[in-house]
Ligand SMILES: Nc1ncnc2c1ncn2[C@@H]1O[C@H](COP(=O)(O)OP(=O)(O)O)[C@@H](O)[C@H]1O
């Protein structure tokens with residue numbers, strides 16, 4: 001997938017400028033950076049839910065799945081939330097098992113806890129096949145065990161569908177565990193990008209080194 005250069009300005013302040021980038025299919029791209037560095041803005045513009053400063057095509061592919069940072073549930077059972085866009089019951093059961101929400105399948109999804117809602121929302125997204133998937137901090141509300149299950153699912157989904165997966169994460173450990181490539185944002189600028197080994201273990205930019213030192217290398 002090709003991403004065109006773009007920028008985003010709020011009230012006269014530029015919060016993001018992106019130089020454009022080619023992303024390969026079948027790979028996981030972790031997007032890391034401090035709070036407010038522009039990660040969610042990047043995700044929203046890629047997903048097409050927020051316009052960039054200059055309108056026009058940002059990406060070159062059509063089928064995009066997007067999981068926003070704030071998860072939502074429709075007022076119906078967990079199971080029905082998963083079956084909204086397709087009627088593949090077996091897939092729904094498989095995903096609910098994988099994310100340990102099978103026991104909640106009949107429960108109204110808008111009454112789930114934060115962590116349960118996060119698992120339901122990820123499962124709902126993975127009911128469909130996309131060329132590009134954008135996940136904005138999908139495991140932030142999950143505990144250790146369910147995070148591991150979610151990471152395995154994200155890996156399997158990427159390898160099986162051959163999609164390009166963009167994973168915004170607050171967790172460097174998560175990036176280390178499952179990313180192939182890393183994008184490091186600093187104050188709205190893409191400071192460094194490359195393979196996981198390059199960016200997380202041999203960073204070239206002082207801002208990247210500082211970030212890694214602070215958050216635990
Ligand atoms: N709707 C908005 N109006 C004004 N400023 C915004 C809006 N959304 C985000 N911002 C600002 O843009 C910057 C980047 O935010 P965001 O992309 O959410 O960062 P991150 O996800 O990395 O924490 C922040 O300074 C934030 O305050």
Ligand SMILES: [Mg+2]
Nearest residue numbers: 039040041069
């Ligand atoms: Mg964010």
